[in-house]
Amino acid sequence: MMNSISNFRTAHNIISGIGSIAQIEVETQKLKAQRAVIITDKIILQTGLVDKVSAPLKNAGVHVDIIDEVVPEPPFENIESIYEEIKKKAYDLFIGIGGGSALDVTKVLAVMPKNEGDIREYVGIDQIPNPGVNTILIPTTSGTGSEVTFNAIFTDKRDNVKKGIVSPYLLPNIAIVDPMMTLTAPPSVTAATGLDALVHAIESYTAINANELTDGIARHAVQLISKSLRQAVFNGNNIPAREDMSMGSLMAGISLANAGVGAVHALAYPLGGQFHIPHGVANALLLPYVMEYNKLSNLEKFAQIAEDMGENIDGLSLREAADRAVKAMSDLSKDIGIPSTLKDVGVKQEDLSLLAEEASKVDRLLNNNPRKLKKEEIETIYQNAFAGVK
16 A cells, blocks of 8 residues: 655765765765764774774864764663763764664764753654754664664663654764675674565565655665575675675665554564564564565565565466565575574563563554554464464
């Protein structure tokens, strides 16, 4: 189903391609930045990737501080502690380098100097009153697409649930997507983030809010990721594969930001909050089971997904072709080592009802899913994912 009226938003300027990180100095000069802070994590700092950004800026006379305190699947407290450290330093540029966690933290830190109050007051849609400080976002994984979305996801330790902040003020001034910045990502990270990007593409392609513009972008993302993810996982120095993954992730992020996602993300949120399963792993694990449930809502689109993933659907009925999409996704997950059942990630049978209760509250995402779900249907999907039944 497509909306007759649509709205399209993304980062103000997207710079992509091999070697595009070299543009950091000139882009910073265009922003007239004098005091920059780089937000990242300790692992990324050790790779030397931060130096590719900080060195040219320092040479250009920009004062640069580096904060490496972002933690995986960050709670609100992580943002608050970093902000306490930097709030009096009058930075005029925030630069995020890393995976989705670092980029999401950077986006929210950049709006905090211009918006008072508890960060939890930003949760929901359009709850940030004022635009923030200039931002540049530089992904080091091909997965979240956070560099081009106006979403930021965090864990609320008060109820162990992941919560989203959604605002156009989270869009960066500049996104720099350089495949060479992803070469240090290990196979497990490449696998989980790559399938996360594929989730974004498939969910946004089949979403209620999909439109012709997002459909074309999402389909090309599916094609690029399906073609190259295995190569990127098993040979991380394969530059063409890394290039495909960077562009696929970027396009999936653009499609996600404008068409939205659905039940996969809704069901993944409590897995992250309650069991601390990484977001990409939770999404990738759940996708085949949600696809199996959703496919009857639009057999044509799911048949198209199968073809875009490289499946030969000649001579198949529409139902058979749609089934191939689920199989192709399951095969890809298995090939690159993604857990296939909830049992594999420590979930117990007795946990499923509570998970379903929490997921059923994520109305923003469930309302965009192509097939309606109540708590009972959600629990059935969890049961299938627990038992490995598609």
